[in-house]
Amino acid sequence: MTRASDSTPPRLTLGGCALLAAIIAIPCCGRGPARAGQAQRPGAKVVIQNKGSDTMVNVAQLWAEEYRHVAPEADVEVSGGGSGVGIAALIKGAVDIANASRDMKPEEIEEAKRNNQGQEPKEFVVGHDALAVYVHKSNPLNEISLDSLADIYGEHGTVTRWSQLGVEIPGVRDDRIVRISRQSSSGTYEFFREQVLDQKDFKLGSLDLNGSKEVVELVGATKTAIGYSGMGYDTDAVKMLGLSRDAGGIASAPSVDNVFDKQYPLARSLLIYTLGEPQGAVKMYIDWIMSETGQKILEESGFVPISRRRSTKS
Amino acid sequence: MKKRLEAMNRPSRPRWAVLGEKMLEGVIRLCGISAIVFVAAILLFVFREAAPILFGDRFHLKQFLLSVEWYPTSVSNVRYGTFALTVGSVSVTALAMVIAVPFGLGAAIFVSEFCGRRMRETLKIVIELLSAIPSVVWGFIGLTVMSKLIVAYTAAPVGVNILNGGVILALMSVPIIVSIGEDALKAVPDSYREAGLALGATRWQLVYRVLLPAAKNGLLAAVLLGVGRAVGETMAVLMATGHAVHIPHGILDSVRTLTANIAAELGEAPVGSDHYRVLFLTGLLLFGITFAVNLTAELVVRGIRRK
Structure with a gap:
């Protein structure tokens, strides 16, 4: 228990003020190791900061690990957080490469230019992805239309129970649909809102998870769940639904071929952004990602490479 | 009165010891009140970041406190x-x-x-x-x-x-x-x-x-x-x-x-x-x-x- 102060009121001396100011100021000065893009001595270790999309975080990790063998002098540091987080960091100039599963918005490009002496963000398409709609393995549903998805996820959508879609899940009494969504900084979230909900809002009460993998895991553990995530996160506990553009239309499954033929309605590009034309180590890294080795890693993580010719060859 | 007499009779201590003690006392006092300074500073900074919207005309306190609709990144209706x-x-x-x-x-x-x-x-x-x-x-x-x-x-x-x-x-x-x-x-x-x-x-x-x-x-x-x-x-x-x-x-x-x-x-x-x-x-x-x-x-x- 604290004791009440008894006599003199505390006085802040001048020296005390100076000390306090010094304590507060310490974290502001001092900088980390040499960042890529800055001037550096030849042979010195270069750190490439890479942040953004949770959809791409696994493949970005694999790239970074593999690149260590290719170019030992470069160290790629990867973190997730969502496309929005990566782009925000790029705007602040805190990262060299931002991963994004959605395009940068015009106002974000403007802000990036304003904050970084007019350097325009440069976009690279490094692969493609089908945004898959997942349900539990025991769910008898095999395909769904974009309209039904909007009825389930959209703000004024009327579908809240599986029985409304004519679906009966074995061994379940309460058939309310458990909607699993993503946090609002996610590019996947924005892509889904744009493509499925026509930029309208989500129905409140969905479980907004912080990662692509978490969505699939929770769907796998919940019989009445529906969720969306990259096709690379498929597991044995879940099922990817075929998608049709409107009710009664022909549904197509999320697969490499359907993405190339533009049959699958929710195909998107995986992007990386840099500030201005990439230089030195960053440029080498991006070139390597686009190379056959980099694209092969992308394909092995369950995504679709930039060109089909390459994918059949490897 | 009695206390002061005692202090006068005591052998005087070296100047550095007196100064050192004073400084130490100052540092300890600073540690004591630092918590107040930090709390006040945190509150001030948080308030400074929030103030423009709080007093802006696009913001409704009633909606903020009593509405269940949280759509911060909505395209059509934030x-x-x-x-x-x-x-x-x-x-x-x-x-x-x-x-x-x-x-x-x-x-x-x-x-x-x-x-x-x-x-x-x-x-x-x-x-x-x-x-x-x-x-x-x-x-x-x-x-x-x-x-x-x-x-x-x-x-x-x-x-x-x-x-x-x-x-x-x-x-x-x-x-x-x-x-x-x-x-x-x-x-x-x-x-x-x-x-x-x-x-x-x-x-x-x-x-x-x-x-x-x-x-x-x-x-x-x-x-x-x-x-x-x-x-x-x-x-x-x-x-x-x-x-x-x-x-x-x-x-x-x-x-x-x-x-x-x-x-x-x-x-x-x-x-x-x-x-x-x-x-x-x-x-x-x-x-x-x-x-x-x-x-x-x-x-x-x-x-x-x-x-």
């Missing part, structure tokens, strides 16, 4: 209603307290009154260990272990919900309740116990009739500090409650708390945007809630001293 988040925070905390208070106070009574010396030392060490577990670990336990148990043993469709968050928070606030509650019981003078026993009370009667009334303010303070811990917790509830903006209808529903919402969204909100400022305003709201809880605790503690 709405900042935090009511569902406040209800989320309150419901998870309330459930946590329903679980933690009986356990915490029971443990405090046991440790203070009923167990032997060796048992007491062991228990205190273990309870302190419990409070040393980082909250992200608790969150992970909630996400992986607890959620499976909840799905297996209740009718809940999803394992991440109020029940999960409440149990995790209860486990996190029990150590605080136990250690402060035990201090409060220890502070009851032994003469009370002796008098009780002399009158022929059993141990249980002694606890129930003498110690609990005598220590009730201290125990209440222990509970309120536990509440403060639970309201402010972020990482564990972010992982264990399901993060759904939703007014819950039962303890098996998912919710989102104020703290988790700030943690999840501040990273992406562009600095200086409305969304960013509203998140800071949410921080102020949270600050207000914890301040009210802590102030109540402090007033209660003062109440003890006056007795």
Whole structure:
């Protein structure tokens, strides 16, 4: 228990003020190791900061690990957080490469230019992805239309129970649909809102998870769940639904071929952004990602490479 | 007068020793008041970030406090209603307290009154260990272990919900309740116990009739500090409650708390945007809630001293 102060009121001396100011100021000065893009001595270790999309975080990790063998002098540091987080960091100039599963918005490009002496963000398409709609393995549903998805996820959508879609899940009494969504900084979230909900809002009460993998895991553990995530996160506990553009239309499954033929309605590009034309180590890294080795890693993580010719060859 | 005479007769000390002592005193005084400076500075900075929106004309305080519609990144219609988040925070905390208070106070009574010396030392060490577990670990336990148990043993469709968050928070606030509650019981003078026993009370009667009334303010303070811990917790509830903006209808529903919402969204909100400022305003709201809880605790503690 604290004791009440008894006599003199505390006085802040001048020296005390100076000390306090010094304590507060310490974290502001001092900088980390040499960042890529800055001037550096030849042979010195270069750190490439890479942040953004949770959809791409696994493949970005694999790239970074593999690149260590290719170019030992470069160290790629990867973190997730969502496309929005990566782009925000790029705007602040805190990262060299931002991963994004959605395009940068015009106002974000403007802000990036304003904050970084007019350097325009440069976009690279490094692969493609089908945004898959997942349900539990025991769910008898095999395909769904974009309209039904909007009825389930959209703000004024009327579908809240599986029985409304004519679906009966074995061994379940309460058939309310458990909607699993993503946090609002996610590019996947924005892509889904744009493509499925026509930029309208989500129905409140969905479980907004912080990662692509978490969505699939929770769907796998919940019989009445529906969720969306990259096709690379498929597991044995879940099922990817075929998608049709409107009710009664022909549904197509999320697969490499359907993405190339533009049959699958929710195909998107995986992007990386840099500030201005990439230089030195960053440029080498991006070139390597686009190379056959980099694209092969992308394909092995369950995504679709930039060109089909390459994918059949490897 | 007498004191001054004594000081004059004493051999004078070297100047450096006097100066050194003065400096040391200054440093210690600084440490003492630094907490006030830091709290004031944090409040000021949070307020400064939130102020433009608070006094802007696009913002409605009533909507902010009472609407359940939280659409910070909407393309067509941005709405900042935090009511569902406040209800989320309150419901998870309330459930946590329903679980933690009986356990915490029971443990405090046991440790203070009923167990032997060796048992007491062991228990205190273990309870302190419990409070040393980082909250992200608790969150992970909630996400992986607890959620499976909840799905297996209740009718809940999803394992991440109020029940999960409440149990995790209860486990996190029990150590605080136990250690402060035990201090409060220890502070009851032994003469009370002796008098009780002399009158022929059993141990249980002694606890129930003498110690609990005598220590009730201290125990209440222990509970309120536990509440403060639970309201402010972020990482564990972010992982264990399901993060759904939703007014819950039962303890098996998912919710989102104020703290988790700030943690999840501040990273992406562009600095200086409305969304960013509203998140800071949410921080102020949270600050207000914890301040009210802590102030109540402090007033209660003062109440003890006056007795």
